[in-house]
Amino acid sequence: xxxxxxxxxxxxxxxxxxxxxxxxxxxxxxxxxxxxxxxxxxxxxxxxxxxxxxxxxxxxxxxxxxxxxxxxxxxxxxxxxxxxxxxxxxxxxxxxxxxxxxxxxxxxxxxxxxxxxxxxxxxxxxxxxxxxxxxxxxxxxxxxxxxxxxxxxxxxxxxxxxxxxxxxxxxxxxxxxxxxxxxxxxxxxxxxxxxxxxxxxxxxxxxxxxxxxxxxxxxxxxxxxxxxxxxxxxxxxxxxxxxxxxxxxxxxxxxxxxxxxxxxxxxxxxxxxxx
Numbered sequence: 001x002x003x004x005x006x007x008x009x010x011x012x013x014x015x016x017x018x019x020x021x022x023x024x025x026x027x028x029x030x031x032x033x034x035x036x037x038x039x040x041x042x043x044x045x046x047x048x049x050x051x052x053x054x055x056x057x058x059x060x061x062x063x064x065x066x067x068x069x070x071x072x073x074x075x076x077x078x079x080x081x082x083x084x085x086x087x088x089x090x091x092x093x094x095x096x097x098x099x100x101x102x103x104x105x106x107x108x109x110x111x112x113x114x115x116x117x118x119x120x121x122x123x124x125x126x127x128x129x130x131x132x133x134x135x136x137x138x139x140x141x142x143x144x145x146x147x148x149x150x151x152x153x154x155x156x157x158x159x160x161x162x163x164x165x166x167x168x169x170x171x172x173x174x175x176x177x178x179x180x181x182x183x184x185x186x187x188x189x190x191x192x193x194x195x196x197x198x199x200x201x202x203x204x205x206x207x208x209x210x211x212x213x214x215x216x217x218x219x220x221x222x223x224x225x226x227x228x229x230x231x232x233x234x235x236x237x238x239x240x241x242x243x244x245x246x247x248x249x250x251x252x253x254x255x256x257x258x259x260x261x262x263x264x265x266x267x268x269x270x271x272x273x274x275x
Contacts, residue, residue: 004016006191012195017032017044041070044067046065046182046183066158070154084154084201090122091193096186098193122217133172136158139157159172161182224236229259229261238264
């Protein structure tokens with residue numbers, strides 16, 4: 001698979017480290033950072049053998065799918081860097097729209113359309129859905145370096161030509177939806193879309209704009225939701241994400257709860273007695 005950076009990415013100083021096969025693009029990116037790489041480096045492959053998702057879950061990347069990680073070196077607070085997952089979600093949804101303009105999707109059981117009808121929805125905190133079915137996941141990891149710096153790895157895995165069948169949630173791929181793009185063309189579009197979204201984020205100063213754009217594409221906004229967090233299940237309506245990008249649930253009594261981390265379920269799954 002041939003991978004190339006978009007001209008905008010090259011102009012903005014990004015570099016490329018392509019591989020036919022990797023263990024984990026996130027792990028390799030962190031290794032580069034610890035070895036002194038200055039950052040703005042994309043580590044990319046269309047096959048990943050030991051990828052992982054949130055909370056150590058496995059993320060399979062068979063040949064033909066996309067595994068890409070952007071290494072950034074942060075000199076500031078990691079609190080701001082933690083919101084880069086929302087920047088990545090916006091960039092990826094823009095890239096998907098660019099490479100699959102004719103794809104139509106239907107709504108799956110555990111999803112719901114974005115508020116403004118987008119075909120690729122953003123599910124808090126780190127998934128991209130197509131009609132309620134998971135198409136991509138985003139994972140942020142970091143490692144402390146010397147002089148108060150940190151290596152931040154923004155991992156993006158996309159089901160391009162295949163998707164898992166043996167998972168407890170709906171999943172899909174670009175190929176299953178009729179798109180003809182490959183991992184290389186998707187990465188090219190992603191490297192371009194990232195530049196726009198990252199400039200809007202502006203070292204965290206533009207987070208409110210990112211947050212508002214993210215909400216325009218949010219899956220399940222205003223719908224019934226259940227979140228497993230901290231050993232309990234919180235139920236209510238998905239109200240918004242707040243200024244810190246926490247997931248805000250409005251309970252039946254009108255009170256709101258801000259969730260920092262948890263597993264989100266919509267629709268039929270949220271209505272079940274247990275999550």
